[in-house]
Amino acid sequence: MSDIEIEIDGQLVRANQGDSIINIADREGIEVPRFCYHKKLSVAANCRMCLVDVEGVPKAQPACSTPAANGMKIHTKNDKAKFAQKAVMEFLLINHPLDCPICDQGGECELQDVAMEYGSDVSKFNEGKRIVPDKGIGALIQTDMTRCIHCTRCVRFGAEVAGIVEMGGTGRGEGVKIEPFLTEGIQSELSGNMIDVCPVGALTSKPFRYEARTWQMNAVQSVARHDLVGSNIYTQSYRGKVKRVVARDNDSINETWISDRDRFSYEGLNHESRALKPKVKIDGLWQETDWQEALKFAIDGIKNNANSSEQFGVLSSKYASLEEFYLLQKLARNFGTENIDFRLDQAQLSNASSLESTITLSEIESIDHALIVGSYTRLEQPMINHRIRKATLNGASVNTINSKKFDFNYKTGLDVLTSPQKLRATLQSVLKAIHNKTNKDAPSFLSQVSPEDIHNKIADDLIESKNGVIVLGEHLNSNLDSIAITSLIEQIASAADLKIANITLSGNSLSAEKVGFMPDEKGMSAASMFNESTKAFLLMDVDLEYDFFDSKSAQDCFNQEDVFVVALSSFENQSLLNGADVILPMASYYETSGTHINFDGQAQSFSASVKSPGDSKPGWKIIKVMADLFELEGFDYIDSTQVKEQALQLSRNKSSFKDVDFENFDDSQITTHWQYTPYVTDSVTRRASALQKTNIGMIDSAFVSEATAKKLGIGNDDLYLGVPVSIVDSVAEDYVFVHTNQARKA
Amino acid sequence: MISNEAKKEIDFWVSKYPEGRESSAVMQALTIVQKENGGSLNSELINDVAEYLEMPAISVQEVATFYENYNHKPVGKHVLRFCHNISCMLNGSDELISYLEDKLGVKTGEVSKDGLVSVKKVECLGACVGGPMCQIGDQYHEHLTKDKLDNILENLT
Ligand code: SF4
Ligand code: FES
Ligand code: FES
Numbered sequence: 001m002s003d004i005e006i007e008i009d010g011q012l013v014r015a016n017q018g019d020s021i022i023n024i025a026d027r028e029g030i031e032v033p034r035f036c037y038h039k040k041l042s043v044a045a046n047c048r049m050c051l052v053d054v055e056g057v058p059k060a061q062p063a064c065s066t067p068a069a070n071g072m073k074i075h076t077k078n079d080k081a082k083f084a085q086k087a088v089m090e091f092l093l094i095n096h097p098l099d100c101p102i103c104d105q106g107g108e109c110e111l112q113d114v115a116m117e118y119g120s121d122v123s124k125f126n127e128g129k130r131i132v133p134d135k136g137i138g139a140l141i142q143t144d145m146t147r148c149i150h151c152t153r154c155v156r157f158g159a160e161v162a163g164i165v166e167m168g169g170t171g172r173g174e175g176v177k178i179e180p181f182l183t184e185g186i187q188s189e190l191s192g193n194m195i196d197v198c199p200v201g202a203l204t205s206k207p208f209r210y211e212a213r214t215w216q217m218n219a220v221q222s223v224a225r226h227d228l229v230g231s232n233i234y235t236q237s238y239r240g241k242v243k244r245v246v247a248r249d250n251d252s253i254n255e256t257w258i259s260d261r262d263r264f265s266y267e268g269l270n271h272e273s274r275a276l277k278p279k280v281k282i283d284g285l286w287q288e289t290d291w292q293e294a295l296k297f298a299i300d301g302i303k304n305n306a307n308s309s310e311q312f313g314v315l316s317s318k319y320a321s322l323e324e325f326y327l328l329q330k331l332a333r334n335f336g337t338e339n340i341d342f343r344l345d346q347a348q349l350s351n352a353s354s355l356e357s358t359i360t361l362s363e364i365e366s367i368d369h370a371l372i373v374g375s376y377t378r379l380e381q382p383m384i385n386h387r388i389r390k391a392t393l394n395g396a397s398v399n400t401i402n403s404k405k406f407d408f409n410y411k412t413g414l415d416v417l418t419s420p421q422k423l424r425a426t427l428q429s430v431l432k433a434i435h436n437k438t439n440k441d442a443p444s445f446l447s448q449v450s451p452e453d454i455h456n457k458i459a460d461d462l463i464e465s466k467n468g469v470i471v472l473g474e475h476l477n478s479n480l481d482s483i484a485i486t487s488l489i490e491q492i493a494s495a496a497d498l499k500i501a502n503i504t505l506s507g508n509s510l511s512a513e514k515v516g517f518m519p520d521e522k523g524m525s526a527a528s529m530f531n532e533s534t535k536a537f538l539l540m541d542v543d544l545e546y547d548f549f550d551s552k553s554a555q556d557c558f559n560q561e562d563v564f565v566v567a568l569s570s571f572e573n574q575s576l577l578n579g580a581d582v583i584l585p586m587a588s589y590y591e592t593s594g595t596h597i598n599f600d601g602q603a604q605s606f607s608a609s610v611k612s613p614g615d616s617k618p619g620w621k622i623i624k625v626m627a628d629l630f631e632l633e634g635f636d637y638i639d640s641t642q643v644k645e646q647a648l649q650l651s652r653n654k655s656s657f658k659d660v661d662f663e664n665f666d667d668s669q670i671t672t673h674w675q676y677t678p679y680v681t682d683s684v685t686r687r688a689s690a691l692q693k694t695n696i697g698m699i700d701s702a703f704v705s706e707a708t709a710k711k712l713g714i715g716n717d718d719l720y721l722g723v724p725v726s727i728v729d730s731v732a733e734d735y736v737f738v739h740t741n742q743a744r745k746a
Numbered sequence: 747m748i749s750n751e752a753k754k755e756i757d758f759w760v761s762k763y764p765e766g767r768e769s770s771a772v773m774q775a776l777t778i779v780q781k782e783n784g785g786s787l788n789s790e791l792i793n794d795v796a797e798y799l800e801m802p803a804i805s806v807q808e809v810a811t812f813y814e815n816y817n818h819k820p821v822g823k824h825v826l827r828f829c830h831n832i833s834c835m836l837n838g839s840d841e842l843i844s845y846l847e848d849k850l851g852v853k854t855g856e857v858s859k860d861g862l863v864s865v866k867k868v869e870c871l872g873a874c875v876g877g878p879m880c881q882i883g884d885q886y887h888e889h890l891t892k893d894k895l896d897n898i899l900e901n902l903t
Binding site: 164165166167168169170171172180181182 | 789792793802803804805807808811812
């Protein structure tokens with residue numbers, strides 16, 4: 001709705017009352033120089049670079065903070081505006097070093113660009129420039145604070161978007177410094193965005209330092225695969241290697257931000273453990289060979305070891321592409337097996353896949369209440385959490401039911417501490433409370449349940465919310481009672497009329513679900529394949545230590561003499577060398593085209609940014625060739641687009657909810673939940689070295705209450721399953737919350 | 747650690763602001779803890795104030811470093827807050843400050859050996875008409891000369 005008319009540089013423009021001049025100019029493509037203004041941050045108007053002439057006003061006005069009014073006549077390029085802009089530029093350059101040749105921002109620096117346009121080539125300033133010592137703020141962001149122009153974008157980013165106020169402006173006058181309070185390094189999982197918002201070279205990417213110049217790099221549009229959001233990114237590569245990842249705007253998905261995991265994981269691609277050559281194990285010894293030999297060895301091995309097609313199992317991580325999932329399940333099914341699964345980390349086959357999300361990313365922003373169950377959302381799904389945070393800024397309230405009190409970047413109201421084994425009881429109480437309050441007849445399994453005060457309060461908030469959501473997170477996966485819990489969540493949502501956000505699975509899981517990369521009734525799930533019955537395996541991007549819920553039985557099974565394992569993998573490690581019989585080197589992220597399906601169900605395709613190293617080949621091509629060698633029908637694809645089209649035509653046959661036994665459940669055992677830090681979730685990120693050195697990356701503690709520690713006979717700094725114990729009171733009883741970067745041992 | 751008495755004092759100031767605006771009392775809180783700590787602040791105290799008022803520590807640090815009434819290094823029993831702003835400077839404050847530094851054998855910002863005095867340069871204290879001037883405790887000393895300074899220092903105990 002445009003209700004006023006103004007004139008900018010002689011051009012008549014319609015606008016909304018109250019729109020800032022800079023906004024209107026941007027929309028009309030009229031260039032106004034700026035440093036502190038950023039479209040996603042509050043207006044600070046402290047750099048004064050955007051001064052423009054407004055007719056009738058004696059002094060030039062900042063375009064970023066001056067609202068347009070009807071009939072305003074604005075000049076952005078007349079003498080008065082130019083004079084003001086030049087003067088500001090001169091001031092800004094007084095203390096700015098002339099070190100562009102050794103500055104990483106050179107070539108993409110807003111100050112450099114604006115100085116070319118508005119700066120003078122001679123400086124009147126002969127005095128010394130100020131120097132600001134660097135404190136260092138962690139492994140991801142390189143600081144050169146002498147270059148800082150105090151625009152406070154990074155400060156506002158912390159306060160407004162990251163929700164953790166870390167950077168601030170201390171001192172005054174010429175002594176002003178932008179710095180964090182402590183030097184332990186930044187805590188936020190979104191910190192890398194500060195690099196993007198910093199208009200100068202004060203904050204740059206540390207892993208990228210001195211790696212390449214921006215104009216030498218090849219930028220390709222891509223999609224990040226680490227979480228359910230599929231943030232839009234550019235990969236920037238130099239001489240065939242990805243050197244940097246930056247955010248690409250997409251308002252409905254990631255706005256203009258990306259998580260640190262999306263930004264810095266690319267480092268893992270260049271890790272020394274890359275699988276570069278096909279390898280086969282003959283008599284216990286690994287030999288490098290060529291593709292033809294390796295494939296023949298793989299095909300023969302599978303055929304010889306699997307006496308019947310049911311003895312063949314196919315497993316993948318959550319991070320493959322839609323095309324890879326599709327082809328691999330097709331290969332398996334045409335081969336005659338239903339033993340297909342990507343849910344390697346699930347303790348039992350839950351109903352989670354049947355629980356459909358009923359809200360979109362941008363809708364999350366307008367909820368008025370959220371109940372978060374079993375999720376440290378901030379670290380698991382940073383961009384979804386960011387949407388929840390935005391909702392809280394608009395007044396939404398958030399309650400949590402978690403096994404530990406987590407550090408959210410917004411205020412939570414009621415926090416119910418519940419161990420996984422007591423979660424069913426808690427949810428039953430909440431469900432009962434909702435039924436009581438809405439005068440509905442509760443189902444019979446709730447007859448013995450009597451809600452306590454806290455459950456009533458949680459129920460009240462759910463009932464009162466007009467636009468509420470219940471968020472179910474990934475802690476469900478290791479819960480041995482997940483079938484009951486998913487079903488209870490569904491019942492609570494329908495009783496209190498809530499939307500559902502199912503974020504139990506991550507990565508590209510929704511692609512795997514779409515193409516049915518899981519067994520039907522006849523097949524076996526990942527958890528049940530490691531018995532005697534499966535004699536040949538095909539693994540895609542699977543890490544034997546990190547990825548399985550019960551990695552010991554998985555490895556024991558793979559290591560057996562008579563079990564033949566073919567691994568499509570981008571990396572090698574000892575456990576893979578022990579377990580596998582053939583390693584087929586596979587292209588990794590950004591090295592192959594593919595498709596990611598995100599939380600909103602959007603299928604986003606990407607092309608390869610770089611060629612995969614060594615002899616490695618795109619996964620979808622390897623699978624296609626294997627299918628041909630198996631002489632299976634229906635694999636005559638020319639390119640991956642055909643695969644994608646077929647895959648997208650499949651509609652997911654929603655499995656129905658499994659029946660729940662609400663009577664018999666033993667909740668007396670002490671349980672352990674093994675939660676990975678966000679930087680060991682997938683094979684590439686796990687090898688990204690800078691991420692591992694951050695505060696989040698180094699998390700390694702087994703949190704336990706004092707009473708439970710006593711029962712277990714452990715104390716502070718003892719090791720519990722190899723993880724240092726930390727006794728806290730913010731964790732549920734009879735329960736250990738292991739938050740770690742180490743591979744799962746429980 | 748903020749003592750209970752100090753907390754009580756802070757609460758008094760907090761109560762003057764509407765609920766949810768506890769952080770408005772940050773300047774008074776800093777003044778109170780600084781006094782209790784013998785005239786200076788340190789990161790631990792900044793953190794304590796931040797925690798007590800439920801503010802991010804860096805926001806407290808911003809305030810504490812912006813205003814000159816807060817000291818970030820230990821100070822002497824008496825702090826000579828010497829104005830070096832424009833009027834005082836034109837009237838010779840620089841020379842007097844050098845004189846003081848020589849006489850006490852310390853630089854501005856340092857404490858004399860006996861721990862009795864430290865000198866701090868501050869911005870305009872609003873007594874330009876009496877420049878050069880300095881503030882000691884609650885007292886302004888104006889139209890300063892070297893003799894006057896000698897006299898003042900002698901009387902500090
Ligand atoms: S570091 Fe960069 S973003 Fe932060 S205030 Fe300085 S110039 Fe602005
Ligand atoms: S952009 Fe307007 S004052 Fe900085
Ligand atoms: S300039 Fe010294 S008191 Fe004002």
